Amino acid sequence: MTNKVTLIATAAMGLEAIVGKEVRALGYEDVQVENGRVVFKAEPSAIPRANLWLRTADRVKLLVGKFKAYSFDELFEKTKELPWEQFITEEGEFPVVGKSVKSKLYSVPDCQSIVKKAIVERLKKKYGIASWLKETGAFYRVEIALHKDEALLTIDTSGSGLHKRGYRVGQGEAPLKETLAAALVQTTNWHPDHPFVDPLCGSGTIAIEAALIGQNIAPGFNRSFASEEWSFIQQTDWDQAFQEAEDLANYDQPLNITGSDLNPELINIAKQNAIEAGLGELVTWKQMQMTDFKPKQDNGYLVSNPPYGERMGDREEVEQLYRDLGSIMRDYPSWSVYILTSYEKFEELYGKKATKKRKLFNGFIKTDYYQYFGKHVKK
Template sequence: MAQYTIIATAAMGLEAIVAQEVRDLGYECTVDNGRVTFKGDEKAIARANMWLRTADRIKIEIGRFKAFTFEELFEQTKKLPWENFITEDGEFPVSGKSVKSKLYSISDCQAIVKKAIVERLKVAYKRIAWFEENGPLFKIEISMLKDVATLTLDTSGVGLHKRGYRAEQGEAPLKETLAAALILISRWTPDRPLIDPFCGSGTIPIEAALIGQNIAPGFNREFVSEQWPWIPASVWEEVREEADQKANYDQPLNITGCDIDHRMIEIAKKNSLEAGLGDLITFKQMQVSDLTINEKYEQSGVLIGNPPYGERLGDKPEVEKMYRDMGRIFSQYETWSVYMLTSHEGFERFYGKPATKKRKLFNGFIRTDFYQYWGKRPKRKERD
């Protein structure tokens, strides 16, 4: 099998998490802003799509070169072996972005790259006329950064956060990739209880259950590269079979999602069923001030949540009261660790104590902090 330069794109702040996932799959990698790069064959492309919980997309780097003029961009693009990737009937739209580069017109960069690829394919496929483009989809991106052009091919299609289980969602749903990252940062393990007091449509509890039973996040969806003839169907079959074998469907879980809105609880239940998790997760309508933790689970659990931020001015007093309630209630459970994501800069003040650790993350375009309060080690039970 051929070797490719594979890029797992990542939201700002999640690169280290994605890199660890790539290493866990067995690939050495390098980390840059917004991307994790590694080498691999066709199976590596399929496995990365199937298994990476926190990456946005999996791309193949086709070429990388300096380009100060449109002529250089055209000629260098034309030199690349596009016929190794794009079929004669392939549809190949070109998207683009440009930052701090002489070639700043994105639409011109896209047009030049498209024209260069067409010229290359005309020679390769001995064609005179324009291509029909009614076959498999090959999404190409030209990225200009400080006069360096990077040409990539998207292997995922729909973003990797689209797991295929979200039948319905609320107003501001947490991306599945970010939800998975919050759980991985918490170092939660499936033998410990987990509660999300603000579960909304159920994303954090569902992602926790998938992690807990080691179910591949891409198991119930399709990828655009499954239609490409140069990645054999047998590769995808092998990767899906590996995912099925590695899943631990018998792993017992104690995961609870709570929300004040009964409609969101119903949506969360539907999404959990759609994810194939059945009744593994308990969903309850409850406000955070009513939260109590069963004594037998008091030993060492995890509270993970994405509470309201109070972005709208009128919501602030209510949200700040909620943060006070959280601090008062959660502090009763000293062996539990608390992880909360919010953009509210006064969170620690209202919660009542400084976080053990903070991590800057982006929820969409909103800059947030992930406040981490590590619980005390539970006392060892004395032997009779």
């Protein structure tokens, strides 16, 4: 098998540059940032490392091939030409999922079954099997994605999406994805020496992700991945990746991170999630209302995903919340404030124009990330 593979780290809209930065930070140089994904070439040992360390990517996929396909025959023949046996073992189980956008081949079920047939034929020939394939071995989820008649064939290396860190034992009614929460923290220039607060913390995701970042704990350390079963990745690569994660974690780094919320039930959930993440008592959780928030130190960071007031009945309450937050933080000019909301007149209610704004999607909700730099921050 060739030395290098092409990997695709998929990303939510607006997070691609952050994912690209993370991939480069892992030491990979051949990196292209595209819409919804970051493509890079690396040794197979990058699969364990990328899955363990990428905080803001959705998944890591292995690219098997891409080509133009205008007919089902073309899709079949070109799929069959790809070196599937380099990745999928004789007993491998490989369901095929698909999607098609702006392409002649728009029937996804047909595309899926054609790709499946083509891979089966290729593997039977390569492994010298006359009957059917058993599919009782390791799991390889193949995806056929057609976009403007270009077929992209990948195998998912992650299994569950990378936002599933393995620590969420409970959540509120509109939980923030862990990957987006990590991106909100990484967009700030917070350093673990500074105080960090989320005064509307819900089930605690932002504060927990900040603690993981603060102690340089790999986000995938607490879970397993589909590709751990794949024979073309050496077991030593997995062992080394987990060992590297253990060696680089800075468990002695003191942190000053607080999450507070008015709802005592959510504070209990946040505590449980933090314990499950291996953070124990590292994060301080408080049941209190936001208007009681009074920073005791300078140069802190407030990062939050408050309610958006999407439901009509909540609108007035949420508007008052934004006003209150603005009037509280006016007294603490050294603090940096970062707020994610879909409420378009946020700056008006907060009483100040943001230093910077970034468009992000929270699920399917279009939001802005309002960034107010504290006086100590270099713009």
